[in-house]
Amino acid sequence: MAAADSSLSDNPRTFSRRPSAQASRQAKATKRKHQASSEAPPAKRRNETSFLPAKKTSVKETQRTFKGNTQKTFSPKKHSVSPSDRNQEERPCIKTSSLFKNNPDIPELHRPVVKQVQEEVFTSAAFHELGLHPHLISTINTVLKMSSMTSVQKQSIPVLLEGRDALVRSQTGSGKTLAYCIPVVQSLQAMKSKIQRSDGPYALVLVPTRELALQSFDTVQKLLKPFTWIVPGVLMGGEKRKSEKARLRKGINILISTPGRLVDHIKSTKNIHFSRLRWLVFDEADRILDLGFERDITVILNAVNAECQKRQNVLLSATLTEGVTRLADISLHDPVSISVLDKSHDQLNPKDKAVREVCPPRTGDELDNFAIPESLEQHVTVVPSKLRLVCLAAFILQKCKFEKDQKMVVFFSSCELVEFHYSLFLQTLLSSSGAPASGQLPSASTRLKFLRLHGNMEQEERTAVFQEFSHSRRGVLLCTDVAARGLDLPQVTWIVQYNAPSSPAEYIHRIGRTARIGCHGSSLLILAPSEAEYVNSLASHKINVSEMKMEDILCVLARDDCFKGKRWGAQKSHAVGPQEIRERATVLQTVFEDYVHSSERRVSWAKKALQSFIQAYATYPRELKHIFHVRSLHLGHVAKSFGLRDAPRNLSALTRKKRKAHLKRSRLWKSAGFAAGAQP
Numbered sequence: 001m002a003a004a005d006s007s008l009s010d011n012p013r014t015f016s017r018r019p020s021a022q023a024s025r026q027a028k029a030t031k032r033k034h035q036a037s038s039e040a041p042p043a044k045r046r047n048e049t050s051f052l053p054a055k056k057t058s059v060k061e062t063q064r065t066f067k068g069n070t071q072k073t074f075s076p077k078k079h080s081v082s083p084s085d086r087n088q089e090e091r092p093c094i095k096t097s098s099l100f101k102n103n104p105d106i107p108e109l110h111r112p113v114v115k116q117v118q119e120e121v122f123t124s125a126a127f128h129e130l131g132l133h134p135h136l137i138s139t140i141n142t143v144l145k146m147s148s149m150t151s152v153q154k155q156s157i158p159v160l161l162e163g164r165d166a167l168v169r170s171q172t173g174s175g176k177t178l179a180y181c182i183p184v185v186q187s188l189q190a191m192k193s194k195i196q197r198s199d200g201p202y203a204l205v206l207v208p209t210r211e212l213a214l215q216s217f218d219t220v221q222k223l224l225k226p227f228t229w230i231v232p233g234v235l236m237g238g239e240k241r242k243s244e245k246a247r248l249r250k251g252i253n254i255l256i257s258t259p260g261r262l263v264d265h266i267k268s269t270k271n272i273h274f275s276r277l278r279w280l281v282f283d284e285a286d287r288i289l290d291l292g293f294e295r296d297i298t299v300i301l302n303a304v305n306a307e308c309q310k311r312q313n314v315l316l317s318a319t320l321t322e323g324v325t326r327l328a329d330i331s332l333h334d335p336v337s338i339s340v341l342d343k344s345h346d347q348l349n350p351k352d353k354a355v356r357e358v359c360p361p362r363t364g365d366e367l368d369n370f371a372i373p374e375s376l377e378q379h380v381t382v383v384p385s386k387l388r389l390v391c392l393a394a395f396i397l398q399k400c401k402f403e404k405d406q407k408m409v410v411f412f413s414s415c416e417l418v419e420f421h422y423s424l425f426l427q428t429l430l431s432s433s434g435a436p437a438s439g440q441l442p443s444a445s446t447r448l449k450f451l452r453l454h455g456n457m458e459q460e461e462r463t464a465v466f467q468e469f470s471h472s473r474r475g476v477l478l479c480t481d482v483a484a485r486g487l488d489l490p491q492v493t494w495i496v497q498y499n500a501p502s503s504p505a506e507y508i509h510r511i512g513r514t515a516r517i518g519c520h521g522s523s524l525l526i527l528a529p530s531e532a533e534y535v536n537s538l539a540s541h542k543i544n545v546s547e548m549k550m551e552d553i554l555c556v557l558a559r560d561d562c563f564k565g566k567r568w569g570a571q572k573s574h575a576v577g578p579q580e581i582r583e584r585a586t587v588l589q590t591v592f593e594d595y596v597h598s599s600e601r602r603v604s605w606a607k608k609a610l611q612s613f614i615q616a617y618a619t620y621p622r623e624l625k626h627i628f629h630v631r632s633l634h635l636g637h638v639a640k641s642f643g644l645r646d647a648p649r650n651l652s653a654l655t656r657k658k659r660k661a662h663l664k665r666s667r668l669w670k671s672a673g674f675a676a677g678a679q680p
């Protein structure tokens with residue numbers, strides 16, 4: 001790594017008014033090497049108003065591929081400027097060329113318009129129609145402040161109160177938690193011999209993440225307010241085993257747990273038994289399998305089955321996939337399949353609104369099409385790799401600085417990427433206390449608030465962040481898929497997917513963190529030109545996205561004069577044209593580059609983040625490899641989106657090594673009987 005660093009300037013103020021000898025040599029060399037870039041898409045468009053240069057350049061920047069053979073070489077750019085030095089004299093020297101030239105064309109999105117599957121969220125039916133205990137009804141009405149049922153609740157609660165097993169599928173944010181919690185509480189409070197704490201679990205709820213465990217626990221706790229003799233409890237990784245053991249010893253009647261931690265206790269805690277279990281609930285059931293929990297689930301089912309045969313089993317998810325039906329086969333007995341129908345189906349079959357059928361009724365095609373909240377507006381933007389970081393920052397500024405009360409969740413593909421962008425944005429987009437530090441934008445808004453959530457954080461901090469963002473009216477949460485499932489974060493207005501998800505199901509769950517329970521929300525998926533075909537892949541699952549132009553996102557820079565270039569000094573912001581926007585985008589990119597290049601340590605930090613991005617990129621499943629393949633990445637361009645001025649030299653070798661290790665791990669997982677892609 002050290003050798004590669006030598007090509008990267010450590011001086012944040014490296015500044016070149018004339019093209020260096022090296023740069024002009026580079027230009028000549030690259031001119032000779034002009035070839036079709038692997039990022040270049042088949043269909044292209046040229047937009048007059050585009051910020052990308054209208055004239056097609058014949059000069060190709062060099063690219064190192066991950067095959068290890070250098071196809072082209074990439075010239076270091078030496079025209080950066082620190083924002084603190086951004087005085088009128090220096091500004092003209094900011095070159096926009098590095099950012100806006102030699103990018104692959106943005107392909108025309110041939111977006112097939114598909115009819116999305118839709119569900120009615122609310123019904124007019126009231127909870128008191130269900131014959132629940134009056135105290136339970138009043139708790140729902142007064143503590144939870146709910147009066148009418150959602151569609152999934154109206155369909156599921158009576159079925160579960162009848163004592164049937166069920167497989168429940170309804171869109172994100174439609175109230176599935178209460179659809180199982182209400183019947184569980186109703187049935188347990190009604191038990192003839194009153195439940196004792198020391199009886200141990202009567203209900204076991206398995207969820208894939210710790211935050212979801214806490215959230216479900218909170219709901220159960222509220223419902224149990226009038227039934228104080230029933231004790232809920234949560235077990236999850238990251239908590240102290242000893243105190244969990246003590247709580248198990250005292251007794252937990254409704255036990256909510258992540259699978260891994262429960263297996264730990266099954267193996268090591270004497271006081272855990274399931275002889276009185278009446279309910280087994282798998283929330284986000286498909287994800288539990290995705291995460292490679294299959295082995296854990298087997299241990300749990302064996303432990304439960306050994307002690308109790310007769311119980312109700314419930315599986316829930318917004319995305320009913322083959323994984324769920326496989327789990328259904330082993331854990332459900334004669335289940336009712338509940339699905340909230342789409343409107344067109346309702347019209348054809350008005351009497352049949354609630355589908356109650358015996359599993360397995362579905363075809364593969366049906367399983368692949370997921371309902372999306374009607375009030376969720378989905379967007380996609382195609383952005384050349386070099387401009388990704390600037391574009392993300394501009395979008396965050398646009399929404400969270402210039403608009404009121406915006407709450408945004410940004411998804412990344414790894415913990416390292418979350419950490420990198422979190423620290424970078426904190427240090428560059430935020431001015432914390434008056435005088436900006438080197439690399440900070442002085443006019444950065446106090447309205448901006450960044451938080452981050454990922455699996456490498458200490459549990460205490462994870463919980464604090466989750467609570468803080470939940471209760472906050474605004475802010476930007478940078479996270480991994482740890483926040484994609486089940487989390488009910490109120491009033492989230494925007495979901496941004498900076499790295500595309502690895503499956504349509506994950507896409508659905510990520511965007512499902514907004515537009516919950518009939519609220520309005522929007523999402524933005526950021527794709528590179530070589531990834532534009534992903535839009536078709538989404539369409540094949542009946543997911544419709546509309547295009548947002550990159551130019552429209554970057555336009556926000558016109559509103560912030562700290563990005564102003566010299567030539568435009570006297571010009572009013574509202575008159576800012578495309579050239580000035582390009583210049584401002586370059587100022588912003590320069591801020592990032594200056595920060596990253598202000599020390600060796602930061603450069604190597606950015607390289608690690610880049611490496612993590614490439615590793616994650618290499619793990620897209622086979623069916624998406626034609627869209628997301630490391631070979632189609634332009635390393636030099638991608639490096640820019642990490643604030644690096646140059647493509648690290650020995651990254652490809654390192655990455656090859658890591659990929660080999662990953663493949664080896666995959667093979668091991670497969671031979672251990674896990675589905676492809678199931679490894680954590």
Ligand SMILES: Nc1ncnc2c1ncn2[C@@H]1O[C@H](COP(=O)(O)OP(=O)(O)OP(=O)(O)O)[C@@H](O)[C@H]1O
Nearest residue numbers: 146148149150172173174175176177318486488517
């Ligand atoms: N009948 C209701 N009336 C009003 N609000 C409700 C009702 N039922 C649930 N909610 C609220 O709707 C929100 C979403 O519910 P919940 O988290 O259970 O959705 P979900 O279907 O499990 O979503 P996901 O698939 O993302 O896990 C919660 O804030 C919940 O309090």
